[in-house]
Structures are given as C-alpha cells and as structure tokens.
Amino acid sequence: MQNADLTEAPSTARIQRANSLAGDVYEAIFAQLMSLRIAPGSRITVDNLVKEFNVSHTPIREALGRLEGEGLVLKTHLIGYRAAPQITRRRFDELYELRLLLEPAAAAKATATLDDERLTVLQEAAGVMARREGKDERLRYSNFARQDAIFHDKIVEFAQNELIRETLNHQHTHFHIFRLMYHSRVTEEALDEHEAILAAFSAGDPDAAEKAMRVHIENSRDRLLPAFE
C-alpha cells in the first residue's frame, strides 16, 4: 500500500532511487533478450536474475512484468517466466506484408505534416546521430531496436491515423524482428536507410519518402530472412 501522506523529501529520494534501479534492471534484461543471450523460448528464473544482478526480487519482477506487456516475456501460471518464442516464418511474412501495405503510405502522408519541430523529432528518433555511441554492443543493439520502434511509430503518428498506429504497435514488431538475429549489419544498414527517409522528409517529397520507406522495409526483411534458414 502507498503511503501517499508521507511524501517528505527522504522518502521521495528513496522512491526515485528505486525507480532508477528498476529501470536499470529492465534495460539489462531487455538487452539480454534482444541480443539472444536469453534465448527465445528459454526459461527465465527470477532467482537466477536476483543472483546475477545482485538485487531483490522486486525490481526483477517489475522488469519481467513490463517485458511481458511488451510481448517479450510470457508468464505461465505455476510454471513461471520464459522468453517469448521466436516468431514463425509465416508470422514474419505476414508482418512484413502488413508493414509494406501501411508504412510507405504513412511516410508519404506524414511528409505533408512535417514542420521543423517534427523533423527534429524524427532526426533524433532515427538514431543516425547516436551511430557510434556506446561501447557495450548488446546495449547499443537493444537501444537501436527501441529507437527504430520510436522512429517508425513517430512517422505513423505524424501521418495522423491512430488505427494504423495501434495496429502496428500491437505487434511489437521491432522487438520481435531484432531478436531474430543479433548482428551489427542489422543496425548499420538500417541507419543508412533511415538517412534516406530523412532526406526525403527534409526535401518535402512524399513520393521519395514512400519509396525510401518501401526500400527500407524490403531490405530489413531481406536482412533478417537468413534467420529462418
């Protein structure tokens, strides 16, 4: 139970520390899932994570709950947690078919709505600036996966169709596809393609934006297909 009437400074500081610990634990487990150190479908034991991160059960359970909401972790009654299984080839094909139907058109439509402020938002989200940052390869990879999700979501947001946005978000597309393969090529080439999309946005050219988005999604599909061989 929350002590809402005991909000003097010391307890606020404690809560903030607790929040950032929970956030750090979440990021660490997220990075392990994205980099396949925790293999798809494998069991996740709370006690093992408690030992590995040297924290209590609470932040671990919080992190796993959040990851469950993101479709990366499944919880089974009386059995516990496991990493979500890899998406099937059929699901993968369906996902890319859906993306190719919706996202190039959304990119074209978004172009007309972009002012300087929105362009800056997209430039930051595209991850191009942060290209060489960060030494921890796992963290860099998982950060890119999240950044890519934000970039694509922002474009659909600016295209002003909430139904399309909800439909794509509901699939947790980016978390699933980046987990198919852990390889720097996946991010490096995607960043080049993001730059092409941004260039079309900056030029205010909807046709070029549509084309650049189509090329990006088709290339992304082709990069990840070997995961099924």
Ligand SMILES: [Zn+2]
């Ligand atoms: Zn992308």
